[in-house]
Amino acid sequence: MGGTEAIRRGKDGRGGLxxxxxGIAVAVGFALFLGGFVWGALVYQPYTVPTDSMMPTVRPxxxxxxxxxxxxxxRRGDVxxxxxxxxxxxxxxxxxxxxGGDTVKCCGAAGELTVNGTPLDxxxxxxxxxxxxxxxPPGQAAPAGTPFEVTVPEGNLFLLGDRRSSxxxxxxxxxxxxxGTVPRSAVSARVDALAWPSVKMLERPGTYAALPGGISRxxxxxxxxxxxxxxxxxxxxxAAYGPLVRVLGRTxxxxxxxxx
Numbered sequence: 266m267g268g269t270e271a272i273r274r275g276k277d278g279r280g281g282l283x284x285x286x287x288g289i290a291v292a293v294g295f296a297l298f299l300g301g302f303v304w305g306a307l308v309y310q311p312y313t314v315p316t317d318s319m320m321p322t323v324r325p326x327x328x329x330x331x332x333x334x335x336x337x338x339x340r341r342g343d344v345x346x347x348x349x350x351x352x353x354x355x356x357x358x359x360x361x362x363x364x365g366g367d368t369v370k371c372c373g374a375a376g377e378l379t380v381n382g383t384p385l386d387x388x389x390x391x392x393x394x395x396x397x398x399x400x401x402p403p404g405q406a407a408p409a410g411t412p413f414e415v416t417v418p419e420g421n422l423f424l425l426g427d428r429r430s431s432x433x434x435x436x437x438x439x440x441x442x443x444x445g446t447v448p449r450s451a452v453s454a455r456v457d458a459l460a461w462p463s464v465k466m467l468e469r470p471g472t473y474a475a476l477p478g479g480i481s482r483x484x485x486x487x488x489x490x491x492x493x494x495x496x497x498x499x500x501x502x503x504a505a506y507g508p509l510v511r512v513l514g515r516t517x518x519x520x521x522x523x524x525x
Contacts, residue, residue, distance in 0.1 A: 294496045299496070313327070331345075332486070359435075368417075422449060424446075
């Protein structure tokens, strides 16, 4: 009976249950860690932003994480990745200001952008005040505040860069079909976070929340990061249990034998 009990409790009569629990912790932790990474790889795609058109929100060379979405999920205020042959053959990153049916106008009484007559508070935008009344030729960045008024066709999006003074965005294509708007189907992803060199989530602008349709909800990135971090912690704690028990056991035996 004593021998059986000793086997249950471990080689020296200690730690049998602890060893089982540490093994479970390692297994669960590994599943969480690996699962979080795989889930993230399926949902998100990394991009490097090459230009300064989205400053100060995103700087040139920043690495971002963009959630793979369908264009139908896009809301005003989203920073999206899209490809449109009229703009460029490469993916571009801009902010959605207007959706189908919206009238986007510059500028309001205080020089602000308006959507359906509602002034936008845009603390994220750089150089967003009026500058000139000139209309720029296609393919050139419009100065911040260049007057325009566009009614966005259904199924399309009106996109601007946050650095209004140097962004080649919908304003540079106003005289083309669709007045510079792009179809929702051109969107492949929505930027959720900056990953390098800074690490932070991209907040949804509250100024769009009161408009019909509201703003989008953040993707599952926080949950995925939590799963990876919790998994790593469980693996480390479970793996450390055995060595820790052995060290404590030797210390207790020395104390009992009177060896310092």
